[in-house]
Amino acid sequence: MQNPFLAKGYLLPMFFCDREKETEALLSNIQNGLDTTLISPRKFGKTGLILHTFYKIAEEKLPFSTLYVDIFATLSLKDFIKTLAEAILVEFPEKTSIGNKFMALLKGYRPVITYDPVSGMPQVEFNFSAPSEKEYTLKGLFAFLNSQKQHVVVAIDEFQQITTYPEKNVEALLRTYTQQMHNISFVYCGSKKSIMTQIFADAARPFYSSTRQLTLDKIDADKYAAFIREKFLPVAVDDEAMAYILEWTRRHTFYTQSLCNEIFKMKPRVVSVAVARKASREILETEVSNFLQIRNLITEQQWRLLIAIAKEQSVQSVTSAQFLAKYQLGSATNARRNLESLTEKELLLETVGLNERSYSVYNVFLSRWLEETY
Numbered sequence: 001m002q003n004p005f006l007a008k009g010y011l012l013p014m015f016f017c018d019r020e021k022e023t024e025a026l027l028s029n030i031q032n033g034l035d036t037t038l039i040s041p042r043k044f045g046k047t048g049l050i051l052h053t054f055y056k057i058a059e060e061k062l063p064f065s066t067l068y069v070d071i072f073a074t075l076s077l078k079d080f081i082k083t084l085a086e087a088i089l090v091e092f093p094e095k096t097s098i099g100n101k102f103m104a105l106l107k108g109y110r111p112v113i114t115y116d117p118v119s120g121m122p123q124v125e126f127n128f129s130a131p132s133e134k135e136y137t138l139k140g141l142f143a144f145l146n147s148q149k150q151h152v153v154v155a156i157d158e159f160q161q162i163t164t165y166p167e168k169n170v171e172a173l174l175r176t177y178t179q180q181m182h183n184i185s186f187v188y189c190g191s192k193k194s195i196m197t198q199i200f201a202d203a204a205r206p207f208y209s210s211t212r213q214l215t216l217d218k219i220d221a222d223k224y225a226a227f228i229r230e231k232f233l234p235v236a237v238d239d240e241a242m243a244y245i246l247e248w249t250r251r252h253t254f255y256t257q258s259l260c261n262e263i264f265k266m267k268p269r270v271v272s273v274a275v276a277r278k279a280s281r282e283i284l285e286t287e288v289s290n291f292l293q294i295r296n297l298i299t300e301q302q303w304r305l306l307i308a309i310a311k312e313q314s315v316q317s318v319t320s321a322q323f324l325a326k327y328q329l330g331s332a333t334n335a336r337r338n339l340e341s342l343t344e345k346e347l348l349l350e351t352v353g354l355n356e357r358s359y360s361v362y363n364v365f366l367s368r369w370l371e372e373t374y
């Protein structure tokens with residue numbers, strides 16, 4: 001029997017909890033020709049939301065072609081163009097008439113095209129000799145999508161990656177091209193909030209104010225509980241166990257899914273709090289070597305700061321005398337520097353509220369492990 005708690009990817013609406021408002025908002029932007037910026041911390045479900053929305057578009061036969069482009073692994077504009085071309089090849093296979101036209105266009109740029117023998121996925125290698133060739137090719141790819149009969153939705157996942165490209169003016173270039181494509185709606189997705197905000201909310205930058213922002217929050221507790229209960233049926237979930245599951249994983253989607261997956265794997269007759277606790281212990285045991293790896297990558301003081309924040313769950317005033325003394329964290333200056341470094345490394349999650357900002361250990365499992373181990 002399929003484990004209904006996915007810990008990666010997207011499969012079917014039945015395995016996807018809620019996000020109804022967000023799906024509707026995204027769909028409405030698409031239908032009204034608006035571009036969207038989708039931001040949330042890592043593993044909250046951004047990619048899931050995009051794929052869920054694309055699934056609905058296909059299921060309801062809405063008049064859109066959808067294209068998902070993950071640029072996480074790209075290091076340059078050249079990689080970006082390659083990834084975009086590969087995504088188009090996947091969406092429009094050569095045997096279809098659109099795919100056939102695309103292949104003809106693509107061959108004009110004289111890339112080397114190969115197919116992975118195992119996955120069958122296309123691989124495109126361009127050989128650009130001048131920057132203008134890159135721009136020409138990029139524009140050509142967008143123009144191709146723009147010329148389709150059906151409106152095209154292009155979701156670019158991990159969009160903040162473009163700020164690391166060595167080529168000059170990538171943002172301006174992308175902004176110029178994307179603005180010209182009236183038959184394409186873009187969804188820009190990213191987890192590095194500060195970088196995403198800089199790209200889209202800084203008046204001095206090309207993408208300023210060009211999109212509608214959609215922020216993904218935690219899934220509503222009641223809705224998540226109802227989803228979990230339904231997926232465990234006919235096995236019952238105790239109230240106490242439910243409270244534990246949602247609390248221990250802080251309702252951070254990936255961690256909640258992982259714990260439920262582990263509990264389901266144990267095939268309990270009833271999901272009691274004892275069962276849930278046992279599952280959480282099992283998870284932490286399998287993760288210990290990863291946690292120790294993290295310790296090797298940071299300084300002793302940073303590790304201590306991580307432990308202190310884990311023990312407090314969430315901390316607002318990391319440099320307060322009281323907090324520093326309680327956990328012997330040294331000077332405020334050092335603590336601030338360590339805080340910045342850990343946030344930069346995505347070991348700490350910074351949550352910005354209206355009047356305050358707070359910090360928690362990003363990886364919820366690491367947080368729980370630090371809390372009980374030290």
Ligand SMILES: Nc1ncnc2c1ncn2[C@@H]1O[C@H](COP(=O)(O)OP(=O)(O)OP(=O)(O)O)[C@@H](O)[C@H]1O
Binds near residue numbers: 019049219
């Ligand atoms: N609404 C949901 N219901 C159930 N499971 C979900 C939901 N959204 C996401 N998930 C699951 O949570 C995990 C994380 O989701 P996803 O990969 O979409 O997050 P993300 O925000 O794109 O993460 P990242 O920032 O690392 O790319 C996945 O295992 C996914 O299957």
Ligand SMILES: [Mg+2]
Binds near residue numbers: 047
């Ligand atoms: Mg993602």
